[in-house]
Amino acid sequence: MIELRDINKTFRVAKRQAGFGNAVKALFSREIETVHALTDVSFTIRDGEAVGYIGPNGAGKSTTIKLMCGVLTPDSGSCVIDGRVPWRERTAHVQRIGVVFGQRSQLFWDVPVIDSFELIRDIYRVENAEYRRNLDELTALLDLSELLKTPARSLSLGQRMRCELAASLLHSPRILFLDEPTIGLDAVSKLAVRDFIKRLHTERGTTVLLTTHDMQDIEALTGRVLLIGKGRILLDGSLAALKEHAGADMSLEEMIAALYREYRI
DSSP, X not given: OEEEEEEEEEEEEEEOOSSHHHHHHHTTXXXXXXXXXXXXXXXXXXXXXXXXXXXXXXXXXXXXXXXXXXXXXXXXEEEEETTBXXXXXXXXXXXXXXXXXXXXXXXXXTSBHHHHHHHHHHXXXXXXXXXXXXXXXHHHHHTOTTTTTSBGGGSOHHHHHHHHHHHHHTTOOSEEEEXXXXXXXXXXXHHHHHHHHHHHHHHHOOEEXXXXXXXXXXXXXXXXXXXXXXXXXXXXXXXXXXXXXXXTTSOHHHHHHHHHHHHTO
16 A cells, blocks of 8 residues: 655755856855645555556656655655655665656666666566566567567667566566656557556556556546646546546546646646
8 A cells, every 4th residue: 555644845956047157156156946846745545556646747746756666755744655664665665666767767778678677687686487477478468579689779769668667567566656658659659558557457456656648548547546736636536536527528638637727737
Protein backbone atom coordinates (compact mmCIF):
# COMPACT_ATOMS: atom_id res chain seq x y z
CA MET A 1 0.00 0.00 0.00
CA ILE A 2 1.10 3.56 -0.75
CA GLU A 3 0.10 6.18 1.80
CA LEU A 4 1.02 9.88 1.66
CA ARG A 5 -0.09 12.26 4.40
CA ASP A 6 0.27 16.06 4.34
CA ILE A 7 3.41 16.05 2.18
CA ASN A 8 5.02 19.48 1.68
CA LYS A 9 8.03 20.21 -0.52
CA THR A 10 9.62 23.54 -1.43
CA PHE A 11 12.58 24.48 -3.61
CA ARG A 12 14.74 27.61 -3.47
CA VAL A 13 15.35 28.99 -6.96
CA ALA A 14 17.88 31.71 -7.82
CA LYS A 15 16.72 34.28 -10.38
CA ARG A 16 18.28 37.25 -12.17
CA GLN A 17 17.65 39.61 -15.06
CA ALA A 18 19.35 39.10 -18.42
CA GLY A 19 22.62 40.81 -19.27
CA PHE A 20 26.29 40.72 -18.30
CA GLY A 21 25.94 43.40 -15.63
CA ASN A 22 23.19 41.48 -13.87
CA ALA A 23 25.27 38.30 -14.11
CA VAL A 24 28.12 40.02 -12.27
CA LYS A 25 25.76 41.39 -9.61
CA ALA A 26 24.36 37.89 -9.11
CA LEU A 27 27.81 36.72 -8.00
CA PHE A 28 27.44 38.86 -4.86
CA SER A 29 23.70 39.16 -4.37
CA ARG A 30 21.05 36.78 -5.66
CA GLU A 31 17.30 37.01 -5.76
CA ILE A 32 15.98 33.81 -4.20
CA GLU A 33 12.41 32.64 -4.74
CA THR A 34 10.77 29.85 -2.75
CA VAL A 35 8.68 27.57 -4.96
CA HIS A 36 6.00 25.46 -3.26
CA ALA A 37 6.13 22.26 -5.32
CA LEU A 38 3.78 20.24 -3.07
CA THR A 39 1.34 21.49 -0.43
CA ASP A 40 -0.43 19.11 1.96
CA VAL A 41 -0.54 16.28 -0.59
CA SER A 42 -2.38 13.24 0.77
CA PHE A 43 -3.63 10.08 -0.94
CA THR A 44 -3.69 6.30 -0.54
CA ILE A 45 -3.23 3.68 -3.27
CA ARG A 46 -4.18 0.09 -2.53
CA ASP A 47 -2.16 -2.94 -3.61
CA GLY A 48 -2.88 -3.92 -7.22
CA GLU A 49 -4.56 -0.60 -8.09
CA ALA A 50 -3.83 1.36 -11.29
CA VAL A 51 -4.04 5.12 -10.80
CA GLY A 52 -3.61 8.01 -13.22
CA TYR A 53 -1.81 11.04 -11.75
CA ILE A 54 -2.58 14.02 -13.97
CA GLY A 55 -2.08 17.75 -14.04
CA PRO A 56 -0.43 20.50 -16.10
CA ASN A 57 3.33 20.98 -16.40
CA GLY A 58 4.82 22.14 -13.11
CA ALA A 59 1.88 20.83 -11.05
CA GLY A 60 4.09 18.58 -8.87
CA LYS A 61 3.68 15.17 -10.50
CA SER A 62 7.35 14.33 -11.00
CA THR A 63 8.25 15.73 -7.57
CA THR A 64 5.73 13.34 -6.01
CA ILE A 65 7.18 10.39 -7.93
CA LYS A 66 10.72 11.28 -6.83
CA LEU A 67 9.59 11.48 -3.20
CA MET A 68 7.97 8.06 -3.46
CA CYS A 69 11.16 6.66 -4.99
CA GLY A 70 13.29 8.09 -2.17
CA VAL A 71 15.20 10.47 -4.45
CA LEU A 72 13.81 13.54 -2.64
CA THR A 73 13.00 14.17 1.01
CA PRO A 74 9.89 16.23 1.88
CA ASP A 75 9.99 19.28 4.14
CA SER A 76 7.20 17.76 6.21
CA GLY A 77 4.59 15.02 6.09
CA SER A 78 4.80 11.25 5.86
CA CYS A 79 5.07 8.69 3.08
CA VAL A 80 4.90 4.95 3.78
CA ILE A 81 5.12 2.40 0.96
CA ASP A 82 4.81 -1.28 1.85
CA GLY A 83 5.68 -0.39 5.44
CA ARG A 84 8.83 1.56 4.53
CA VAL A 85 9.72 5.26 4.39
CA PRO A 86 11.37 5.63 0.95
CA TRP A 87 14.11 8.17 1.77
CA ARG A 88 15.08 6.45 5.03
CA GLU A 89 15.18 2.85 3.74
CA ARG A 90 16.19 3.39 0.13
CA THR A 91 18.12 0.15 -0.41
CA ALA A 92 15.29 -2.07 0.79
CA HIS A 93 12.63 0.17 -0.78
CA VAL A 94 14.00 0.15 -4.33
CA GLN A 95 13.96 -3.66 -4.36
CA ARG A 96 10.15 -3.45 -4.42
CA ILE A 97 9.64 -0.70 -7.01
CA GLY A 98 10.25 -0.14 -10.71
CA VAL A 99 10.50 3.35 -12.20
CA VAL A 100 10.35 4.65 -15.77
CA PHE A 101 10.97 8.32 -16.50
CA GLY A 102 10.04 9.07 -20.10
CA GLN A 103 12.62 11.84 -20.38
CA ARG A 104 15.49 10.09 -18.56
CA SER A 105 17.25 6.84 -19.30
CA GLN A 106 18.65 4.15 -17.01
CA LEU A 107 20.39 2.43 -19.94
CA PHE A 108 24.07 3.04 -20.62
CA TRP A 109 24.34 4.99 -23.85
CA ASP A 110 27.28 3.37 -25.64
CA VAL A 111 26.95 -0.30 -24.72
CA PRO A 112 24.48 -2.97 -25.88
CA VAL A 113 21.19 -3.04 -24.00
CA ILE A 114 21.91 -6.53 -22.65
CA ASP A 115 25.01 -5.17 -20.86
CA SER A 116 22.83 -2.59 -19.09
CA PHE A 117 20.43 -5.37 -18.11
CA GLU A 118 23.29 -7.44 -16.69
CA LEU A 119 24.48 -4.50 -14.60
CA ILE A 120 20.94 -3.88 -13.32
CA ARG A 121 20.76 -7.55 -12.34
CA ASP A 122 23.95 -7.13 -10.28
CA ILE A 123 22.73 -3.89 -8.67
CA TYR A 124 19.47 -5.50 -7.55
CA ARG A 125 21.16 -8.84 -6.76
CA VAL A 126 18.61 -10.77 -8.78
CA GLU A 127 19.04 -14.53 -8.68
CA ASN A 128 20.19 -15.93 -12.02
CA ALA A 129 17.13 -18.17 -12.48
CA GLU A 130 14.73 -15.28 -11.78
CA TYR A 131 16.71 -12.97 -14.05
CA ARG A 132 16.67 -15.44 -16.96
CA ARG A 133 12.94 -16.09 -16.49
CA ASN A 134 12.10 -12.37 -16.40
CA LEU A 135 14.43 -11.54 -19.29
CA ASP A 136 12.95 -14.25 -21.52
CA GLU A 137 9.38 -13.18 -20.69
CA LEU A 138 10.05 -9.47 -21.19
CA THR A 139 11.97 -10.09 -24.41
CA ALA A 140 9.00 -11.99 -25.83
CA LEU A 141 6.30 -9.58 -24.60
CA LEU A 142 8.12 -6.41 -25.67
CA ASP A 143 9.75 -7.86 -28.82
CA LEU A 144 13.31 -7.09 -27.72
CA SER A 145 15.21 -9.94 -29.34
CA GLU A 146 16.66 -7.73 -32.09
CA LEU A 147 17.43 -4.87 -29.69
CA LEU A 148 19.44 -6.52 -26.91
CA LYS A 149 22.73 -6.41 -28.82
CA THR A 150 22.20 -2.79 -29.93
CA PRO A 151 23.71 0.21 -28.06
CA ALA A 152 21.03 2.42 -26.49
CA ARG A 153 22.19 5.41 -28.55
CA SER A 154 21.25 3.57 -31.75
CA LEU A 155 17.66 2.84 -30.70
CA SER A 156 14.63 4.84 -31.74
CA LEU A 157 12.61 6.45 -28.95
CA GLY A 158 9.95 3.74 -29.10
CA GLN A 159 12.54 0.97 -29.01
CA ARG A 160 14.35 2.61 -26.10
CA MET A 161 11.14 2.97 -24.08
CA ARG A 162 10.41 -0.73 -24.50
CA CYS A 163 13.89 -1.47 -23.19
CA GLU A 164 13.41 1.00 -20.32
CA LEU A 165 10.24 -0.84 -19.28
CA ALA A 166 12.06 -4.16 -19.34
CA ALA A 167 14.96 -2.74 -17.30
CA SER A 168 12.52 -1.57 -14.63
CA LEU A 169 10.93 -5.01 -14.32
CA LEU A 170 13.93 -7.35 -14.27
CA HIS A 171 13.83 -7.54 -10.45
CA SER A 172 10.06 -8.32 -10.27
CA PRO A 173 8.88 -5.11 -8.54
CA ARG A 174 5.50 -5.00 -6.79
CA ILE A 175 4.99 -1.32 -7.65
CA LEU A 176 5.62 0.48 -10.95
CA PHE A 177 5.94 4.26 -11.20
CA LEU A 178 5.58 5.54 -14.78
CA ASP A 179 6.37 9.20 -15.44
CA GLU A 180 5.20 9.96 -19.00
CA PRO A 181 6.31 6.59 -20.43
CA THR A 182 4.75 7.23 -23.87
CA ILE A 183 6.01 10.79 -24.41
CA GLY A 184 7.11 11.31 -28.01
CA LEU A 185 6.17 7.80 -29.16
CA ASP A 186 4.45 7.07 -32.46
CA ALA A 187 1.00 5.46 -32.47
CA VAL A 188 2.28 1.89 -32.92
CA SER A 189 4.84 2.19 -30.11
CA LYS A 190 2.26 3.76 -27.82
CA LEU A 191 -0.12 0.87 -28.34
CA ALA A 192 2.65 -1.67 -27.70
CA VAL A 193 3.71 0.01 -24.45
CA ARG A 194 0.11 0.53 -23.37
CA ASP A 195 -0.86 -3.11 -24.02
CA PHE A 196 2.17 -4.33 -22.10
CA ILE A 197 1.43 -2.18 -19.02
CA LYS A 198 -2.18 -3.33 -19.04
CA ARG A 199 -1.16 -6.98 -19.25
CA LEU A 200 1.40 -6.52 -16.47
CA HIS A 201 -1.22 -4.97 -14.17
CA THR A 202 -3.86 -7.58 -14.98
CA GLU A 203 -1.73 -10.74 -14.87
CA ARG A 204 0.79 -9.91 -12.14
CA GLY A 205 -1.35 -7.57 -10.02
CA THR A 206 1.36 -4.91 -10.16
CA THR A 207 0.42 -1.59 -8.57
CA VAL A 208 0.75 1.16 -11.19
CA LEU A 209 0.96 4.93 -10.78
CA LEU A 210 0.94 6.63 -14.17
CA THR A 211 1.61 10.30 -14.91
CA THR A 212 0.90 11.39 -18.46
CA HIS A 213 -0.63 14.12 -20.61
CA ASP A 214 -2.08 11.48 -22.94
CA MET A 215 -5.67 10.98 -21.84
CA GLN A 216 -5.96 7.83 -23.97
CA ASP A 217 -3.31 6.25 -21.72
CA ILE A 218 -5.35 7.23 -18.66
CA GLU A 219 -8.57 5.83 -20.12
CA ALA A 220 -6.95 2.57 -21.26
CA LEU A 221 -4.86 1.81 -18.19
CA THR A 222 -6.41 3.29 -15.06
CA GLY A 223 -9.71 3.23 -13.20
CA ARG A 224 -8.97 6.07 -10.83
CA VAL A 225 -7.62 9.58 -11.33
CA LEU A 226 -5.74 11.96 -9.05
CA LEU A 227 -5.77 15.55 -10.33
CA ILE A 228 -2.99 17.81 -9.03
CA GLY A 229 -2.59 21.53 -9.68
CA LYS A 230 -0.16 24.06 -8.19
CA GLY A 231 1.10 21.38 -5.80
CA ARG A 232 -2.32 20.47 -4.36
CA ILE A 233 -4.55 17.45 -4.89
CA LEU A 234 -7.74 18.86 -6.39
CA LEU A 235 -9.69 15.73 -7.30
CA ASP A 236 -9.51 12.05 -6.39
CA GLY A 237 -12.02 9.64 -7.86
CA SER A 238 -12.93 7.06 -10.47
CA LEU A 239 -13.14 7.85 -14.16
CA ALA A 240 -16.91 7.37 -13.90
CA ALA A 241 -17.09 9.99 -11.13
CA LEU A 242 -14.90 12.30 -13.20
CA LYS A 243 -17.29 12.03 -16.14
CA GLU A 244 -20.23 12.73 -13.85
CA HIS A 245 -18.45 15.77 -12.41
CA ALA A 246 -17.45 17.26 -15.75
CA GLY A 247 -20.31 16.15 -18.00
CA ALA A 248 -20.89 12.77 -19.62
CA ASP A 249 -21.17 14.22 -23.14
CA MET A 250 -17.53 15.38 -23.11
CA SER A 251 -14.47 13.44 -24.21
CA LEU A 252 -11.90 12.79 -21.49
CA GLU A 253 -9.60 15.48 -22.94
CA GLU A 254 -12.44 18.01 -22.81
CA MET A 255 -13.24 16.99 -19.22
CA ILE A 256 -9.65 17.52 -18.08
CA ALA A 257 -9.48 20.89 -19.86
CA ALA A 258 -12.73 21.91 -18.16
CA LEU A 259 -11.35 20.88 -14.77
CA TYR A 260 -8.18 22.91 -15.38
CA ARG A 261 -10.37 25.96 -16.06
CA GLU A 262 -12.58 25.24 -13.06
CA TYR A 263 -9.63 25.03 -10.68
CA ARG A 264 -7.72 27.80 -12.52
CA ILE A 265 -4.62 25.75 -13.16
